[in-house]
Amino acid sequence: MDARQMKIKAAEAALAYVEDGMRLGIGTGSTAEEFVRLLAEKVAGGFRIEGVPTSERTARLCLELGVPLKSLDELPELDLTVDGADEVDRKLRLIKGGGGALLREKIVASASERMIVIADESKVVDVLGAFKLPIEVNPFGQFATRIAIEKVASRLGLTGDIVVRASGDGPFMTDGGHLILDASFGRIPDAEALASELNAIPGVVEHGLFIGIATLAIIAGPSGARVLTAA
Numbered sequence: 001m002d003a004r005q006m007k008i009k010a011a012e013a014a015l016a017y018v019e020d021g022m023r024l025g026i027g028t029g030s031t032a033e034e035f036v037r038l039l040a041e042k043v044a045g046g047f048r049i050e051g052v053p054t055s056e057r058t059a060r061l062c063l064e065l066g067v068p069l070k071s072l073d074e075l076p077e078l079d080l081t082v083d084g085a086d087e088v089d090r091k092l093r094l095i096k097g098g099g100g101a102l103l104r105e106k107i108v109a110s111a112s113e114r115m116i117v118i119a120d121e122s123k124v125v126d127v128l129g130a131f132k133l134p135i136e137v138n139p140f141g142q143f144a145t146r147i148a149i150e151k152v153a154s155r156l157g158l159t160g161d162i163v164v165r166a167s168g169d170g171p172f173m174t175d176g177g178h179l180i181l182d183a184s185f186g187r188i189p190d191a192e193a194l195a196s197e198l199n200a201i202p203g204v205v206e207h208g209l210f211i212g213i214a215t216l217a218i219i220a221g222p223s224g225a226r227v228l229t230a231a
């Protein structure tokens, strides 16, 4: 089974949790896009859902494939969000934001009763942090914000480069008009402490640590999909 087939397997398994009439948060990234494709087939067959996309990219795909969309303001309470992740640990703590959509992803998932993560085995880790932690920051005062992040990291014993994410010739801009700083901290032994320290920095809009948000993960490997619940 190749990488794409594993993503499809995880997406298929997640679809079994989606019920007719649900208000559904729809994630961003290549795994979430497999989910959108499968969902679109069900919708074409008469299945009714109302979707809230977590990015402009996902919104475009949904519209192209006929998945009905609403804004989060129209549907501020959702039944379920299905989304990918860059890392997931055994307590279902996540790093997200590889696709730069972490702010909307976190808002949508937090407005949902449940969040199901879909991923392949390569995303499961013992300790978060091998994937660079995306931190979304306001462009205003970005250097001051970076210094504040470095100070917080150093207090927690974390070091490593913090780099502005690029896109083409310029910086990558999120759907909300912010920058992403990718922090190469390596292993993050206390994700809760880092999350709350980052939340306290005014220029930090959001960060990619999702703690206490995911309720279930569907992890696909070469022999099929398995369900991961918080240890």
Ligand SMILES: O=C(CO)[C@H](O)[C@H](O)COP(=O)(O)O
Residues within 6 Å of the ligand: 027, 028, 029, 030, 031, 032, 083, 084, 085, 086, 095, 096, 097, 098, 099, 100, 101, 102, 105
């Ligand atoms: O957080 C995300 C986007 O902001 C994605 O869900 C994450 O990057 C995983 O993407 P993929 O399924 O392509 O590996």
